[in-house]
Amino acid sequence: MVSQSERAYELLRSEIVHWQIPPGAHLSEVQLAERLAVSRTPLRQAIQRLAHEGLIRITPGRGAQVSEIALRDVVHLFQMREALEPYAARLCARRPDRARFAALRADFETQRAELEAGGPADGDYAHYYELIGRLDKAVDEVADNPYLVTSLAGLRGHLQRLRQIARRRPARMLQTVTEHLSICAAIEEGNESQAAEATAVHINNSLRHILAVMAEDVGGGLLGGGAELGAPPRTT
Secondary structure, X not given: OOOHHHHHHHHHHHHHHOOOXXXXXXXXXXXXXXXXXXXXXXXXXXXXXXXXXXXXXXXXXXXXXXXXXXXXXXXXXXXXHHHHHHHHHHHHHHOHHHHXXXXXXXXXXXXXXHHHOOOOOOOOOHHHHHHHHHHHHHHHHHHOOHHHHHHXXXXXXXXXXXXXXXXXXXXXXXHHHHHHHHHHHHHHOOOHHHHHHHHHHHHHHHHHHHHHXXXXXXXXXXXXXOOEEOOOOOXX
């Protein structure tokens, strides 16, 4: 049975990463406890856990609020990705159980065909994000390095928030599907160097895209180091 704390954590985390609670929003314990149907103690435990992940900021005297997405934080996040993810892909390509990436490769092929045909009719990319989650899980399990997996887990919530921005860029969605397909293919074929390179290319392209979107959201032009994205992404 799932504890109240775990349930509150999962619900609150989902609302944050899917922009249902936007960056900068103040979190009222009273209102949250009532809405999530949990008591205050497990709610505080969930908030502390999300604060540890960096999704919530707790300020003495001001309480908790959803962390803003600042340019400097995005750059730091992607620098960490660049340090960890290519090596994780390289490890996967070495493992004998890398064959499980064949199924992922086929699913990304299907996704690419769907996007080339115009994307989902309802504009809902939830299935695609679920596929990315499956890829993340496969990398964690096949790489089989607990220290690496723990480090990657600390990045995932932030990445899920940022991925929502890509919804308004169909061309980028198609490009990122192709990039993930290349990663899966290289791992399945046991090509360590190509797996690492394809992962690095994906990370670099994702960073450039997200920074461009952030620049638009603050009115265009070059962002300063502390510029923040504080409103939900447009879906058009």
